[in-house]
Amino acid sequence: MQNILEIENVSKHYAGHTALDDVSLNVPRGKVYGLLGPNGAGKTTLIRIINHITAPDAGRVMFNGHQLTQNDVAHIGYLPEERGLYKKMKVGEQALFFARLKGLSNRDAQIRLKQWFDKFGISSWWNKKVEELSKGMAQKVQFIITVLHEPELLIFDEPFSGFDPINANLLKNEILALRDKGATVIFSTHNMSSVEAVCDNITLINASRNILTGNVAEIREQMGANRYRMAVTDSVSNLLAGIDPLLAEHKIEKTEGDTTTLIIRANPGVTRREILRAANESADVTLFAPALPSMDEVFITTVENFNRENK
Numbered sequence: 001m002q003n004i005l006e007i008e009n010v011s012k013h014y015a016g017h018t019a020l021d022d023v024s025l026n027v028p029r030g031k032v033y034g035l036l037g038p039n040g041a042g043k044t045t046l047i048r049i050i051n052h053i054t055a056p057d058a059g060r061v062m063f064n065g066h067q068l069t070q071n072d073v074a075h076i077g078y079l080p081e082e083r084g085l086y087k088k089m090k091v092g093e094q095a096l097f098f099a100r101l102k103g104l105s106n107r108d109a110q111i112r113l114k115q116w117f118d119k120f121g122i123s124s125w126w127n128k129k130v131e132e133l134s135k136g137m138a139q140k141v142q143f144i145i146t147v148l149h150e151p152e153l154l155i156f157d158e159p160f161s162g163f164d165p166i167n168a169n170l171l172k173n174e175i176l177a178l179r180d181k182g183a184t185v186i187f188s189t190h191n192m193s194s195v196e197a198v199c200d201n202i203t204l205i206n207a208s209r210n211i212l213t214g215n216v217a218e219i220r221e222q223m224g225a226n227r228y229r230m231a232v233t234d235s236v237s238n239l240l241a242g243i244d245p246l247l248a249e250h251k252i253e254k255t256e257g258d259t260t261t262l263i264i265r266a267n268p269g270v271t272r273r274e275i276l277r278a279a280n281e282s283a284d285v286t287l288f289a290p291a292l293p294s295m296d297e298v299f300i301t302t303v304e305n306f307n308r309e310n311k
Helices: 043-050 070-075 091-101 106-119 135-147 165-180 192-198 216-223 236-246 272-280 295-309
Strands: 003-014 017-028 032-036 058-063 076-079 153-157 184-188 201-206 209-215 227-232 247-256 259-266 285-290
Touching: 003 043, 003 184, 017 043, 017 058, 017 184, 017 201, 032 043, 032 165, 032 192, 043 153, 043 184, 070 076, 076 135, 091 106, 091 135, 106 135, 135 153, 135 165, 153 165, 165 184, 165 192, 184 192, 192 295, 201 216, 201 295, 209 216, 209 295, 216 295, 227 236, 227 272, 236 247, 236 259, 236 272, 259 272, 272 285
Parallel strands: 017 209, 032 184, 032 201, 076 153, 153 184
Antiparallel strands: 003 017, 003 058, 201 209, 227 259, 227 285, 247 259
């Protein structure tokens, strides 16, 4: 079965507010799937529906080929953005408590927790109270609790929040390792650089609707069609006078000393050779290369276009 999760025409309404409006998406098995969108777009509502915390008003959620039930929650690990550890409990005691809730025997829980605590270098925290830990330290503990029972589907909501770059990279590598071992990951975040680093596919939700779905590399290539980065050491005005008729748009990215770097997009049908020929006649070109948009640019452009078209 290719998809572990299928969201079919799901809608959810609250008093005076539509949280989700006919949203559909498919999450492929064994991939990291980014769930993106501005604050209030509907991501958290969708995550709550997938976790069987709330029910959709219309549509359905299919898990492993059947309609999602409460029993399926045992096969899902959820790390919410708002953490839920008991501050007065000791770390090890609490980790064991949650492990037993998820069906592990005391022996298996002890073995797996020791492996994870050793891997994260936090064995010395076992007898500390949660209130003694920093936000990032507590998040490591909750990450371990989330993955300990080795669920088929993992849902991480802003998992890098509170982490320094070293620990964020550690967590990123663990998420990729879980995927490589067969887990499917839904990754909800505002951090677009982390999307480029870990996500295979994404869905972008805005104003309660799915406005973009696809493979990350393919989306970037599609939105980067006819888009190039160009650097020149001569007058930018002379350059633009020579190539502007060939361009759909341009913007200056940066200027350092005598060198100016631009991002340009060619008109449909205009070749790189035509642009280079015109540019070389009016400026000293030191760089000319394809310029794929970052996921930040994809996010901003897609949301702005949607909002403009749906005023």
